[in-house]
Amino acid sequence: MITLEDRKNAVLQAMAAEDIDRLIIASSGRHMIDECDAVAHIAGFLCLGPSIVILTSDGRATLIATPAHDAERMATGLSGATCIPVKDLAVELRCCWGQSQAAQRVALVGIDSLPYRLAAQILEISYGATYFDRAFYAATAAKTAGEIENARRAAEIAERGWERLQQVAWPGMRECDLGIELNLYMRSQGANDSFLMLNTGPRSPGVMPSSQRCLQKGDLILSELSPSCGGQFVQICRTAYLGKPGDELTTRYDLLCNALGDGLAAVRPGTTLSAICDAIDQRVQAAGFGEYSRPPHLRRRGHGLGCGSTAPGDVAFDDNGTSVTEDMVFVVHPNQFLPGPGYLMCGDTVRVTASGAEVLSRNLAKLGIIDV
Amino acid sequence: MQVLDKALVLGPYDWDPLLVPLAEFEARLAAVRSVLADHGANALLVHGDTFDHGALTYLTGFTPKLGPALAFVPLEGDLRICFSGGGAMAESARKLTWVADVRALRDIASDIATEMSQWTRGRLALGVWDTMAMPYHVHCAIRTAVSSRGSTINLQPDLDRLRRRKSPVEQGVIKRLSGVLAAAVGRFRSELTQGSGTRSAALAAEREAYRLGAQDAVVLASRRNGGEPLPFDNSSDPRLECVLASVAARFAGYWAEAYIAAPSSGALAVRSEAALAAAIAKVRPGICVRELLDVADAALHPYQRNSAQTGIGTGMGLALCEAPELSLENTVLQAGDVCSLKIDAVNATADATGARVMTSAMLIVQATGAAVLYASGP
Numbered sequence: 001m002i003t004l005e006d007r008k009n010a011v012l013q014a015m016a017a018e019d020i021d022r023l024i025i026a027s028s029g030r031h032m033i034d035e036c037d038a039v040a041h042i043a044g045f046l047c048l049g050p051s052i053v054i055l056t057s058d059g060r061a062t063l064i065a066t067p068a069h070d071a072e073r074m075a076t077g078l079s080g081a082t083c084i085p086v087k088d089l090a091v092e093l094r095c096c097w098g099q100s101q102a103a104q105r106v107a108l109v110g111i112d113s114l115p116y117r118l119a120a121q122i123l124e125i126s127y128g129a130t131y132f133d134r135a136f137y138a139a140t141a142a143k144t145a146g147e148i149e150n151a152r153r154a155a156e157i158a159e160r161g162w163e164r165l166q167q168v169a170w171p172g173m174r175e176c177d178l179g180i181e182l183n184l185y186m187r188s189q190g191a192n193d194s195f196l197m198l199n200t201g202p203r204s205p206g207v208m209p210s211s212q213r214c215l216q217k218g219d220l221i222l223s224e225l226s227p228s229c230g231g232q233f234v235q236i237c238r239t240a241y242l243g244k245p246g247d248e249l250t251t252r253y254d255l256l257c258n259a260l261g262d263g264l265a266a267v268r269p270g271t272t273l274s275a276i277c278d279a280i281d282q283r284v285q286a287a288g289f290g291e292y293s294r295p296p297h298l299r300r301r302g303h304g305l306g307c308g309s310t311a312p313g314d315v316a317f318d319d320n321g322t323s324v325t326e327d328m329v330f331v332v333h334p335n336q337f338l339p340g341p342g343y344l345m346c347g348d349t350v351r352v353t354a355s356g357a358e359v360l361s362r363n364l365a366k367l368g369i370i371d372v
Numbered sequence: 373m374q375v376l377d378k379a380l381v382l383g384p385y386d387w388d389p390l391l392v393p394l395a396e397f398e399a400r401l402a403a404v405r406s407v408l409a410d411h412g413a414n415a416l417l418v419h420g421d422t423f424d425h426g427a428l429t430y431l432t433g434f435t436p437k438l439g440p441a442l443a444f445v446p447l448e449g450d451l452r453i454c455f456s457g458g459g460a461m462a463e464s465a466r467k468l469t470w471v472a473d474v475r476a477l478r479d480i481a482s483d484i485a486t487e488m489s490q491w492t493r494g495r496l497a498l499g500v501w502d503t504m505a506m507p508y509h510v511h512c513a514i515r516t517a518v519s520s521r522g523s524t525i526n527l528q529p530d531l532d533r534l535r536r537r538k539s540p541v542e543q544g545v546i547k548r549l550s551g552v553l554a555a556a557v558g559r560f561r562s563e564l565t566q567g568s569g570t571r572s573a574a575l576a577a578e579r580e581a582y583r584l585g586a587q588d589a590v591v592l593a594s595r596r597n598g599g600e601p602l603p604f605d606n607s608s609d610p611r612l613e614c615v616l617a618s619v620a621a622r623f624a625g626y627w628a629e630a631y632i633a634a635p636s637s638g639a640l641a642v643r644s645e646a647a648l649a650a651a652i653a654k655v656r657p658g659i660c661v662r663e664l665l666d667v668a669d670a671a672l673h674p675y676q677r678n679s680a681q682t683g684i685g686t687g688m689g690l691a692l693c694e695a696p697e698l699s700l701e702n703t704v705l706q707a708g709d710v711c712s713l714k715i716d717a718v719n720a721t722a723d724a725t726g727a728r729v730m731t732s733a734m735l736i737v738q739a740t741g742a743a744v745l746y747a748s749g750p
Contacts, residue, residue: 028505030377046376072599072600115505117504184578189607190606197380199464209438209464212467226379233379
């Protein structure tokens with residue numbers, strides 16, 4: 001498994017290939033499950049505010065982060081890196097830019113995510129700089145050993161969250177209150193954040209953020225439990241039923257569980273994302289529900305997990321042929337709408353190993369039955 | 373207070389007309405449209421996203437949960453909100469706002485282009501109400517969409533002035549919120565007193581806030597005795613002798629915060645409380661931040677304010693930091709301002725457990741002085 005130093009070296013090689021002398025790697029300080037955070041990715045630091053890492057071709061890394069009072073937290077996993085807490089990022093960058101850098105070739109990563117006034121200032125300071133996002137992330141798709149360990153811990157927390165959901169969900173409670181309880185619980189277990197989509201109803205068109213709707217007997221509870229540890233998100237997709245499920249629901253859910261198994265079995269180094277998607281689709285199509293496996297009913301069958309990098313991207317039938325490689329981590333989820341019960345959730349996070357895949361959950365998705 | 377924003381908020385965000393009635397939004401919309409007319413704008417585009425949406429919430433009540441959202445506001449007629457997340461979420465998205473027309477955002481540039489065609493056939497003057505944090509790619513998409521048809525007018529300064537003066541409805545919500553905040557702080561203190569680690573105490577405080585109806589709650593706390601209040605990055609749960617903390621809660625869209633030291637005793641704490649009280653006693657419309665700092669410093673003597681603290685706090689409302697800008701010494705308070713006044717005091721000669729104290733108060737600036745909603749005394 002790689003380290004942050006290995007990742008930095010991969011970026012340096014990519015820089016050398018393009019004759020880049022200096023790379024400005026930026027983060028807005030917002031950390032999302034499905035968006036890349038370039039500073040978290042290169043330095044292993046979750047910044048509170050807009051921040052940058054300046055990486056020079058000789059391997060020196062400087063983290064300049066806001067706000068200034070975050071000095072105590074500021075740390076990178078890069079040996080020899082300098083950390084500078086500042087109040088004003090653009091002012092500090094202007095100070096340290098200097099005329100000697102005028103002749104250097106400069107590139108940028110993550111600028112589009114910055115507040116636009118700050119982005120404009122950095123673009124002005126680094127006049128002539130080119131965008132380097134694609135090369136940056138292409139060189140660094142594998143998770144580090146630390147990120148994988150965080151992912152394993154987060155997966156364990158996600159499963160405990162799922163157990164908790166089945167213990168506390170009850171008719172009369174609001175969706176948002178159930179979501180709050182699960183969020184607090186997963187954080188009490190060690191998660192630093194959680195992206196939890198949870199909604200309920202007898203038949204839903206899809207999963208969505210919680211509302212104030214009250215749970216009722218006969219509801220399906222759709223949940224996307226996505227805690228993060230150290231900034232590394234994982235995701236498990238689960239469905240529970242409040243009451244005794246009928247045969248149609250049970251049969252439909254078994255179909256998705258089997259499709260999940262097919263998808264996970266397809267994961268190995270060299271497999272394309274479209275092939276993983278296809279493995280799931282075949283099972284669903286064979287059952288006669290192929291129509292529901294395409295837009296507008298379905299967008300993707302899985303995705304990468306931030307907050308650093310979201311490689312390999314979406315597990316989708318129309319992907320550009322991206323192949324998975326060792327130590328990529330992503331979620332495979334056959335979640336979809338099926339006639340009868342409506343939208344159902346079923347998915348688990350996987351790490352690509354040298355010869356196949358490690359599923360991070362101890363127990364794969366199974367229909368939860370809450371006896372009310 | 374700067375926090376590690378949550379990836380997805382979970383609390384009760386459905387629009388409650390009992391808390392913020394439709395008439396309140398209609399009055400706001402009328403005032404906004406008056407500003408548009410003054411600037412010759414055909415329409416207004418309001419941007420908000422998961423982390424930053426004060427303007428959008430002010431006008432529509434909507435809280436974006438999964439990415440950017442845009443409100444399109446013509447000079448006359450119905451508003452439209454486009455949200456991130458897909459059409460299947462439209463039903464739940466509609467519950468968040470009084471606006472009837474709520475639909476999924478397809479693409480920022482193309483959705484703006486579609487709206488523009490309905491506003492005017494001639495050159496378009498599009499007012500934009502964003503925040504300081506609008507991402508660069510969103511800004512570029514807006515400019516690209518408008519460039520062929522006209523130009524944008526940055527109306528943020530003029531429209532933010534409307535947000536600054538809190539209406540009676542807003543003040544009522546913030547008063548209720550202050551009770552939630554007080555309960556959360558009380559819970560945090562009692563947990564620490566009973567021997568809990570800071571992380572456990574923080575989670576208990578957040579749970580208490582949610583129990584009382586908060587939409588969101590955030591606690592930052594020291595990692596070492598007397599250390600800076602910081603987010604909890606991991607599962608570490610230290611038991612400390614001296615904790616500095618900031619506690620924030622959100623209710624009906626509005627934020628309140630408190631800075632505390634636990635325990636809060638000793639000469640430095642007494643002086644800090646006196647400094648805060650002196651500043652509060654001076655609050656009235658027309659007073660500037662420099663004058664508040666002067667009386668605070670005098671009452672704090674022989675101790676000093678932390679050199680890292682600029683100004684005396686922050687304005688609060690639909691964002692954790694908004695007008696009035698209390699970090700600037702020449703800012704003048706106005707009636708209707710809602711503020712969090714903060715004293716961050718240090719004793720240069722003390723050890724870590726007694727070297728620093730934080731204290732704060734939430735207040736509304738009224739004609740006769742400050743109406744204190746919450747003060748973080750011991």
